[in-house]
Amino acid sequence: MDERKVEYSSIELLASVASRMLEDKKSVFVGTGLPMVAAMLAQKTHAPNLLIVFEAGGIGPLIPVLPISVGDSRTFWKAVAASSMHDSMSISQAGHLDYGFLGAAQIDMYGNINTTVIGPWEKPKVRLPGSGGANDVGSLCHRTIIIMRQEKRKFVEKVTFLTTPGYLTGPGAREKAGLPEGTGPYRVITQLGVYGFDESTKRMKLISVHPGVTVEDVKANTGFELLIPEAVTETQPPSREELEILRKEIDPTGMVLGH
Amino acid sequence: MEILEEGSGELLGWHDPDEMRRWVLQNKSRELKDKTMDVKEAVSRFVHDGDVIAIGGFGHVRIPMALIYEIIRQKKRNLALLAKTAVHDADMLIASGCVSKVEVAYCFGHELRGLSPASRRAVETGRCKVVAEISNAGFQWRFLAAMMGVPFIPTRVMLGTDTLKHSSAKVARDPFTGKPICLLPACYPDVAIIHVHRCDVYGNAQIDGILVEDFELARAARRLIVTTEEIVDNERIRDEPWRTVIPFFTVDAVCEVPFGSHPCEMPRMYFSDEEHIAEWLRLSRTDEGVQQYLEKYVYGVDNFEDYLELVGGVKKLNYLKKVEMLKVPMKAPWAKR
Numbered sequence: 001m002d003e004r005k006v007e008y009s010s011i012e013l014l015a016s017v018a019s020r021m022l023e024d025k026k027s028v029f030v031g032t033g034l035p036m037v038a039a040m041l042a043q044k045t046h047a048p049n050l051l052i053v054f055e056a057g058g059i060g061p062l063i064p065v066l067p068i069s070v071g072d073s074r075t076f077w078k079a080v081a082a083s084s085m086h087d088s089m090s091i092s093q094a095g096h097l098d099y100g101f102l103g104a105a106q107i108d109m110y111g112n113i114n115t116t117v118i119g120p121w122e123k124p125k126v127r128l129p130g131s132g133g134a135n136d137v138g139s140l141c142h143r144t145i146i147i148m149r150q151e152k153r154k155f156v157e158k159v160t161f162l163t164t165p166g167y168l169t170g171p172g173a174r175e176k177a178g179l180p181e182g183t184g185p186y187r188v189i190t191q192l193g194v195y196g197f198d199e200s201t202k203r204m205k206l207i208s209v210h211p212g213v214t215v216e217d218v219k220a221n222t223g224f225e226l227l228i229p230e231a232v233t234e235t236q237p238p239s240r241e242e243l244e245i246l247r248k249e250i251d252p253t254g255m256v257l258g259h
Numbered sequence: 260m261e262i263l264e265e266g267s268g269e270l271l272g273w274h275d276p277d278e279m280r281r282w283v284l285q286n287k288s289r290e291l292k293d294k295t296m297d298v299k300e301a302v303s304r305f306v307h308d309g310d311v312i313a314i315g316g317f318g319h320v321r322i323p324m325a326l327i328y329e330i331i332r333q334k335k336r337n338l339a340l341l342a343k344t345a346v347h348d349a350d351m352l353i354a355s356g357c358v359s360k361v362e363v364a365y366c367f368g369h370e371l372r373g374l375s376p377a378s379r380r381a382v383e384t385g386r387c388k389v390v391a392e393i394s395n396a397g398f399q400w401r402f403l404a405a406m407m408g409v410p411f412i413p414t415r416v417m418l419g420t421d422t423l424k425h426s427s428a429k430v431a432r433d434p435f436t437g438k439p440i441c442l443l444p445a446c447y448p449d450v451a452i453i454h455v456h457r458c459d460v461y462g463n464a465q466i467d468g469i470l471v472e473d474f475e476l477a478r479a480a481r482r483l484i485v486t487t488e489e490i491v492d493n494e495r496i497r498d499e500p501w502r503t504v505i506p507f508f509t510v511d512a513v514c515e516v517p518f519g520s521h522p523c524e525m526p527r528m529y530f531s532d533e534e535h536i537a538e539w540l541r542l543s544r545t546d547e548g549v550q551q552y553l554e555k556y557v558y559g560v561d562n563f564e565d566y567l568e569l570v571g572g573v574k575k576l577n578y579l580k581k582v583e584m585l586k587v588p589m590k591a592p593w594a595k596r
């Protein structure tokens with residue numbers, strides 16, 4: 001009960017929620033930033049045997065301090081292998097990666113992601129970094145988890161550029177395009193709530209709202225028609241232990257958590 | 260093979276494998292010969308205006324910065340950059356006007372440190388043009404096809420996306436499964452530059468830690484310049500031949516440049532110099548700032564040794580060694596608070 005009084009930031013909540021989705025003895029393909037924080041937190045709490053894979057070749061590290069790149073030496077610290085991109089991408093393509101963890105600038109109701117450009121591709125208003133490994137993770141991992149900030153201009157009817165595939169245009173579209181069967185977005189986590197995807201329509205649906213957030217808040221920050229089930233639960237806030245690990249062990253300089 | 264879709268991106272670095280075999284036969288020597296030279300000579304001999312160029316390492320990790328600075332100093336122009344997680348290297352080359360086209364897997368950002376003000380400005384104002392998109396796996400498999408000597412390689416990435424529409428890939432019906440499959444064209448850079456931990460005078464090179472895609476890239480490139488933290492005896496290479504990542508016959512030049520990745524990281528040797536990177540990120544917010552940086556750190560120094568003195572010399576380098584080995588915590592001067 002004491003935990004209710006614990007103060008936390010929305011970004012710490014995101015990290016905690018994301019980390020709890022990662023199961024022990026499973027594998028996860030991790031990108032820069034919050035996904036790293038979440039994977040480290042999982043490894044330091046309920047999932048000590050989480051197999052973390054980085055695109056540049058770090059396989060199964062026991063990450064000592066927060067890496068600042070998916071290729072720096074912390075990504076293969078006490079790892080089972082310091083390998084190559086050909087290896088990490090090939091094992092993903094062959095089906096060894098259970099979860100993929102991504103960020104996004106824009107997302108639509110089918111979980112399609114844009115990290116390439118805002119405005120026309122030929123004449124960009126804002127040029128973003130591009131796919132990086134995101135398209136590969138979203139194409140090849142069994143389940144993709146997306147962590148991002150939710151605003152109306154980010155939760156959009158149509159992404160201005162489809163960088164990484166979600167369910168594309170709906171049920172069956174991924175398989176029709178030739179993507180590995182049974183793959184696709186699994187969860188979306190924002191500062192407002194947690195979302196999943198409806199089994200039959202492949203459209204995004206609300207699962208839980210964070211403490212203090214209403215369904216109306218969620219709708220007001222969504223630019224497409226979101227599926228709202230009758231029973232919406234409240235997200236479990238981060239525990240004192242999790243916050244302690246996040247602040248003292250994982251990100252003491254506040255690079256990601258910004259405290 | 261039935262073609263289902265074709266990307267509209269510019270096809271950079273592609274050659275017919277037979278043409279490439281002829282080129283290799285005529286231009287790549289199998290002779291064990293001393294290829295050591297300074298970075299000035301290596302860049303002037305092997306990097307030409309208009310070349311398709313690829314840079315080894317990943318992001319801010321194991322980047323041949325001494326060569327990057329020398330390319331800027333020699334004012335090479337119209338380079339086409341294969342931006343495979345090209346971060347600080349790409350930002351510097353684009354900001355300084357050396358690169359006019361980019362094929363992008365990941366560019367215009369500094370990962371956790373935020374977006375690149377200078378190279379984004381160049382792209383958003385049209386000074387530098389993105390000619391194709393691709394994914395990270397896509398790029399390294401383009402190099403894999405090239406090193407294998409085949410025209411393309413089938414993969415299951417990029418399907419169904421705008422990344423594919425703006426790439427140089429094609430989608431075909433796979434004759435075995437009947438499913439659509441993405442065919443990535445081989446990519447032979449005109450020149451690749453790679454920084455390694457150690458290498459002999461002939462170019463036999465070892466890398467500690469992750470290879471990223473340098474195994475494939477070294478074999479795919481027409482010309483290859485290797486910079487190394489240290490030159491070692493050939494005997495040391497032969498004592499542990501299983502550690503050779505890049506064999507001598509792929510290498511055209513060997514340059515010994517201790518701390519040659521600075522301000523980027525060299526795994527298990529020194530960490531990235533976050534204070535220096537923060538200085539670049541701050542200055543590169545304006546074109547004037549870019550010039551100020553280049554005057555001070557690139558045009559204003561003759562060689563990499565003088566540059567290392569300028570960025571803090573032995574004291575700074577010793578500190579970076581300690582950060583790398585987790586003996587002191589890193590600083591993140593660019594972090595949002």
